[in-house]
Amino acid sequence: MRHILSVLVNDQPRVLARVAGLLGRRNFNIESISVGESEEPGLSRMVIATRGDEQTMEQVQKQLHKLVDVIKVQDLHDHSAVERELLLVKVGAGPATRMEISGIIEPFRASIVDVGPHSLIVQATGERSKLDALMELLHPYGIKEVARTGVTALSRGANKAGVALTAGG
Amino acid sequence: MAQRLAMSAERSEDLTQPQQEYSGSEILLRCLIEEGVEVIFGYPGGAVLPIYDSLYHGAVKHLLARHEQGAIHAAEGYARATGKPGVVIATSGPGATNLVTGIANAQMDSIPLVCITGNVNQDLIGTDAFQEADITGITMPITKHSYLVTDVRELPRVVKEAFHIASTGRPGPVLVDIPKDVSNGKTGYHYPEQVHIRGYQPKTDPHPLQITRLHQALAEAKKPLILAGGGVVTSGGEHELIAFAETARVPVTTTLMGLGGFPGQHPLWLGMPGMHGTYAANHALLECDLLIGIGARFDDRVTMGRLDKFATGAKIVHIDIDPAEIGKNVDTYIPIVGDVKKSLSAALEGLPRSRSEAWVKRVQGWYREKPNRYRDSDQVLKPQWVIRHLHESTGGDAIVTTDVGQHQMWVAQYFPFAKPRSFITSGGLGTMGFGFPAAIGAQLAHPEATVISVTGDGGFQMTSQELAVIALGNIPVKVAVLNNRCLGMVRQWQEVFYKKRYSEVDLADSPDFVKLAEAYHVKAWRAESKEEAARAWKEALSAPGPAVVDFRIHPEENVYPMVAPGKGLDEMIMGEEES
Ligand SMILES: Cc1ncc(C[n+]2csc(CCOP(=O)(O)OP(=O)(O)O)c2C)c(N)n1
Numbered sequence: 065m066r067h068i069l070s071v072l073v074n075d076q077p078r079v080l081a082r083v084a085g086l087l088g089r090r091n092f093n094i095e096s097i098s099v100g101e102s103e104e105p106g107l108s109r110m111v112i113a114t115r116g117d118e119q120t121m122e123q124v125q126k127q128l129h130k131l132v133d134v135i136k137v138q139d140l141h142d143h144s145a146v147e148r149e150l151l152l153v154k155v156g157a158g159p160a161t162r163m164e165i166s167g168i169i170e171p172f173r174a175s176i177v178d179v180g181p182h183s184l185i186v187q188a189t190g191e192r193s194k195l196d197a198l199m200e201l202l203h204p205y206g207i208k209e210v211a212r213t214g215v216t217a218l219s220r221g222a223n224k225a226g227v228a229l230t231a232g233g
Numbered sequence: 234m235a236q237r238l239a240m241s242a243e244r245s246e247d248l249t250q251p252q253q254e255y256s257g258s259e260i261l262l263r264c265l266i267e268e269g270v271e272v273i274f275g276y277p278g279g280a281v282l283p284i285y286d287s288l289y290h291g292a293v294k295h296l297l298a299r300h301e302q303g304a305i306h307a308a309e310g311y312a313r314a315t316g317k318p319g320v321v322i323a324t325s326g327p328g329a330t331n332l333v334t335g336i337a338n339a340q341m342d343s344i345p346l347v348c349i350t351g352n353v354n355q356d357l358i359g360t361d362a363f364q365e366a367d368i369t370g371i372t373m374p375i376t377k378h379s380y381l382v383t384d385v386r387e388l389p390r391v392v393k394e395a396f397h398i399a400s401t402g403r404p405g406p407v408l409v410d411i412p413k414d415v416s417n418g419k420t421g422y423h424y425p426e427q428v429h430i431r432g433y434q435p436k437t438d439p440h441p442l443q444i445t446r447l448h449q450a451l452a453e454a455k456k457p458l459i460l461a462g463g464g465v466v467t468s469g470g471e472h473e474l475i476a477f478a479e480t481a482r483v484p485v486t487t488t489l490m491g492l493g494g495f496p497g498q499h500p501l502w503l504g505m506p507g508m509h510g511t512y513a514a515n516h517a518l519l520e521c522d523l524l525i526g527i528g529a530r531f532d533d534r535v536t537m538g539r540l541d542k543f544a545t546g547a548k549i550v551h552i553d554i555d556p557a558e559i560g561k562n563v564d565t566y567i568p569i570v571g572d573v574k575k576s577l578s579a580a581l582e583g584l585p586r587s588r589s590e591a592w593v594k595r596v597q598g599w600y601r602e603k604p605n606r607y608r609d610s611d612q613v614l615k616p617q618w619v620i621r622h623l624h625e626s627t628g629g630d631a632i633v634t635t636d637v638g639q640h641q642m643w644v645a646q647y648f649p650f651a652k653p654r655s656f657i658t659s660g661g662l663g664t665m666g667f668g669f670p671a672a673i674g675a676q677l678a679h680p681e682a683t684v685i686s687v688t689g690d691g692g693f694q695m696t697s698q699e700l701a702v703i704a705l706g707n708i709p710v711k712v713a714v715l716n717n718r719c720l721g722m723v724r725q726w727q728e729v730f731y732k733k734r735y736s737e738v739d740l741a742d743s744p745d746f747v748k749l750a751e752a753y754h755v756k757a758w759r760a761e762s763k764e765e766a767a768r769a770w771k772e773a774l775s776a777p778g779p780a781v782v783d784f785r786i787h788p789e790e791n792v793y794p795m796v797a798p799g800k801g802l803d804e805m806i807m808g809e810e811e812s
Contacts, residue, residue, distance in 0.1 A: 074432065077381070082373060089374050119560065126557035132378040132398060135432045 066095070067121050068140040068147060068217045069112040072102060074133040082131055083110060092116065092124050096149075096214025107135060113192075113215040140217050147217040151188045151195045156206030158182060165205060172198045183208055257385040257416040258283035261349070264392040265293055267424050270320050272296060272311065272677055274304040276331075278324025279364060280351030283416040296677065296706070299698040301328050303670040305335025306696065309344050310674025313657045314632060316469070318345040318399045319674065325351045326364030329410075330371065334664055336406045337375040341661025342490060343467060345404035347395050348376075352412040355383060369410050377405030378433075385418035390425055397428045402435025403555040404467060435554060439571035444579050446567045447525070447550055452585040454523035456547075456592040457483045460506065460535070463490030463660065464528015464553060466653040470574030471495065474527065477577050482589045484596050486514035488529050489645055490660040497649025501593070503600050507535040508796050509642045513600035515794075515802040518544055523587075525550045528573040531562040532661070542801025552576045603807075605646040605794075613787040614766055616640060616715050620647040623685060623713060626770060631683040632657065632675050636668035636692030639721040642792045644687050666695030672710045673702055683711070683774070690716040690740050700753035703779035711773050712781040714746055717788040725791045729806075750781040757781040 073079045080099055087094050095113035102109040116124065125137045140147075151174075157165055162184065166176060174188035188198055192215060199207070255263070261284060265273070272294045277285040288295050298304035301323045308319030323332050329350040339346045353362045369381045378398050380391045388411070395407040451457060465474050465487075471494050478485050478501050485495045486506045495502055504511030506518055518524070524547040529535070531551075536543045540563060548566040551559045552573060559568040569576050607617040620643050623633070633648060634657040635641040641658055650656045657675055659667040672686035693714050703710050715721075720738040727735050750757035756776050758769035766784055773780035793808025 078369065078373075081370070085373050119564075122560060123557065126560075130555070130557055132430060132433045 070138045071110040072136040075108045079133045098214040098216045111216045143219040145217050145219045150213040152211045154209040157184045254419040257418050258287040262287045268396050273320045274308040275322035276301050278328045280325035301331030303699040305332045306667050306670035307674035310671030311678045314675035314678040322349045326366045329368035338662040338664045339406040340375045345399040346406040348408045350410045354414045355412045376408050379408035381410045385420045393425050437572040439569045439576040443569045451587045454587045456521045457523040457587045458517050458521035459485040460526045460529050461491045462488045462529025464573045465494035468573035471653050473577035492656045493650035493653045512603035517596045521547045527552045539801040616786045624648045633685045634668040634672040636688040637663045637665045638689045640689045640715040665692040670699045686712045691720045704754040707778045746783040755779045759783045761785045
């Protein structure tokens with residue numbers, strides 16, 4: 065089962081290394097980690113996409129909580145959440161195929177952000193599955209380079225990410 | 234405490250004037266004094282020269298080990314004997330990396346330590362400078378928390394937090410890495426009275442609802458069993474445990490780390506469980522209908538990793554201060570997050586008696602009929618006999634440390650520990666070289682106590698250089714080397730699982746331990762028979778200072794009972810000794 069964890073952490077040097085190291089060491093599988101500023105100065109929000117059964121997820125949360133720099137952990141799976149990822153993909157494209165590609169990406173609300181003589185760069189945001197679908201359609205044109213940010217997410221409406229588990233030792 | 238420092242030497246004026254600026258290293262020392270640190274274990278070097286210069290006044294006792302591993306194990310021994318954080322200082326680079334084994338060891342056994350390392354000047358960090366090591370990075374997976382101090386003004390807060398984190402909740406090692414420019418930097422001094430760490434609030438009080446559920450489960454149980462671990466010792470909950478077991482009529486098995494947390498001669502005690510556990514403890518684990526884990530983490534040396542054969546018919550209650558331990562290895566029916574002592578005293582109120590009388594009789598019968606046994610001999614010296622003799626000769630009134638291997642298991646099996654903190658061993662990491670320096674730390678903590686370091690001929694050679702320390706300080710540690718001329722535990726595994734293909738376990742060409750000790754000016758004896766052993770030990774015990782006895786035990790003795798890795802607790806090898 066796929067889970068998205070929203071983790072509030074102290075904005076300290078090495079906090080990403082602590083979190084990533086912990087997950088690796090405990091043999092938890094990670095799809096992506098993204099981190100950036102949060103609404104509160106001094107705290108960052110880390111969004112971790114991972115897979116595991118209920119028991120594994122409970123362990124992941126508890127182990128994360130043991131880190132002194134971790135303030136709050138919430139599994140967004142339990143809440144309705146908005147989930148996004150940014151994709152940049154450089155596709156092989158000469159003058160003949162540009163129009164075709166632009167037609168393909170339009171329903172995805174993606175845009176062409178750079179055009180070169182033999183390639184162009186498509187930018188898209190959305191849920192992972194949507195970006196995967198777009199990638200599949202672009203495949204026949206020749207994918208030259210891809211960069212994805214990994215998932216970031218926020219719970220919807222009144223839910224404030226991070227109130228699920230009380231701070232522990 | 235500040236007065237103690239003020240009395241010493243020429244700096245007295247500085248310390249009575251709060252406005253004054255101090256160097257980082259002086260601030261560090263003041264912080265340590267405020268924390269009540271009595272002794273620091275360490276080894277100097279370039280990056281900690283400012284700190285050692287501050288120690289020059291002697292305001293805090295410092296013990297110069299002969300290897301940083303010796304220093305940190307001694308600090309652990311001190312912490313394990315007292316419950317107070319042990320403090321160790323090492324220089325940057327190789328000094329710091331020599332601490333790694335001890336840090337991992339403390340982390341695995343939840344031992345409070347504050348490890349202070351020096352680092353190169355901050356402008357050199359990241360340049361592969363001379364004696365630079367990213368010790369914060371290296372130790373990240375094996376510390377409870379760590380700090381790289383980047384500003385001298387942060388130092389008091391960091392030290393305060395380090396001691397707090399190390400000693401509260403589930404204790405553990407905290408690393409404080411101090412670059413040389415920070416220990417040389419100057420600022421005013423103010424030690425914070427309190428700590429506020431937003432992400433660290435250990436929960437010590439158990440949830441009343443879960444206590445009620447425990448009561449209900451106990452009232453229904455016919456075959457309850459307590460599995461008590463190191464958490465009982467850490468929390469100081471031994472009296473509550475006795476009261477609990479006696480009131481509810483529940484037999485108790487104590488893990489390696491829990492030995493001494495319940496009296497080894499109590500009628501409800503079943504011995505140690507697991508790989509080298511007693512028949513009674515293991516069979517009780519197989520058959521119980523309610524298993525109450527108390528400050529124990531269901532390690533694979535206890536469960537054998539075979540959860541399909543571990544307490545399968547039991548409801549499991551798990552009391553632990555670390556919420557992450559609950560549900561980590563076994564499914565828990567009643568989780569109780571809290572300090573062991575507090576949880577047990579909460580449970581004592583209104584504690585029902587279980588309907589366990591027939592069960593208690595039965596497990597006591599097992600314990601009586603199938604105790605740990607060995608075949609004694611008058612021709613050769615048997616290690617089990619030696620351990621029993623150590624117990625008898627001291628009336629059990631001793632602190633015993635061990636290394637890792639067969640001798641460790643024999644101590645666990647044949648020395649019935651009566652009191653917590655009297656057995657000091659490397660449980661989780663299983664670190665050879667631990668026991669002897671740990672004994673030094675324990676002895677410094679309890680100068681009047683009889684401290685015995687039981688060690689193997691292999692393990693002793695990993696840290697025997699610390700003989701210099703007991704000699705120089707006249708620290709009366711008594712070292713009992715159980716010398717079987719081989720890496721005994723490995724030899725045993727090769728015998729049982731590798732068809733006696735004894736690969737690289739022969740230690741027959743070890744140095745003469747008597748001469749080795751004497752070279753360090755430590756008195757020493759050798760014993761080949763029971764008579765010699767008894768005589769040598771008597772003289773060693775009554776010698777005023779340190780002593781080493783080289784017990785030449787039978788080289789082919791094995792530790793039984795034994796459960797092979799991958800087997801369940803129902804498949805114990807009882808050993809031929811136990812006909
Ligand atoms: C540092 C370290 N290296 C290797 C081991 C693996 N090991 C476990 S027991 C053992 C043999 C110990 O031999 P000795 O110290 O002579 O004790 P004995 O088993 O003979 O009592 C070894 C090598 C270990 N536990 N620790």
